[in-house]
Amino acid sequence: MITLPRRRTRALAATAVAAGLALVAGCSSGDGSGGAAKTAAGGVELVKAGQLTTCTRLPYPPFQSEIDGKVQGFDVSLIDLVAKDLGVRQQILDTPFENFKTGAFLNSGQCDLAAAGMTITAERKKNVDFSDPYFDATQAVLVDKKSGITSFADIRAKGAKLGAQAQTTGEDYAKGKGYDPVSFESSDAVLNGLRTGQVRAVVIDYPVVQGWLKDKANADAFQVVDNLDTGEQYGFTVKKGNAKLLAAVDKAIADAKADGTYKKLYERWIGPYDASAASPAAS
Secondary structure, eight states: OOOOOSOOOTTSOOOBOGGGOBEEOSSOOTTOOTTOOEEOGGGOEESBTTEEEEEEOSOBTTTBEEETTEEESHHHHHHHHHHHHHTSEEEEEEOOTHHHHHTHHHHTTSOSEEOSSOBOOHHHHTTEEEOSOOEEEEEEEEEETTSOOOSHHHHHHTTOOEEEETTSHHHHHHHHTTOOOEEESSHHHHHHHHHTTSOSEEEEEHHHHHHHHTSHHHHHHEEEEEEEEEEEEEOOEEETTOHHHHHHHHHHHHHHHHHSHHHHHHHHHTSSOOGGGGOOOOO
């Protein structure tokens, strides 16, 4: 993921952080108390008073992206529920996706948690603690309708170039199947690579493709030719050992599934509700 959204409005506050990243504020910035840990409801320690600081990577619709000058999406809405339970407001920090695998910004005290449509894996669990799964995901193969490609296997048969988003399970899956995908740094760059003919097919999370195909121009130009069930589940992450915040996140997810809020958010951001997405089964 390379570029930040071009449009920024007065509703977003941008501040320099280590590594020259942008702080994208979906809400107010609390008391600006620097990195001092503060206590929220339930004894949860936060890196800044009055706010739950969330690391993400923009854009990644429908999970998080800038809409009408505000960072919104499925992940954002779910973490807003956590923040509400803690009696604070969510603040969003845009960081490289690699950070989510290593937990760097959690360990350095710049973020309380990470929410980025991130698949739960054994490798990532070595560096961060995952919440209960909140979303079941598959990988979609999207192609140009004029490409003649009819399946994932057909990409190799036709000698076509395949694209994927860097540092994602989609890229890992393609490499595991013997492909050498062109690596793009953001979901927007993946789609642009398909539009401009840099690649003839892409593999990426199906919910992202669902979001793309809501646009008529995309639906007219591209089609899904395969859906790869990789058994993936998404989770939110916290710094290893942050049991109180992890419990608060799990509680918010469980409550949302129990009271119908999860279903409403799913239908708003993802599409027709799939009950299996609400399964409490661990990854």
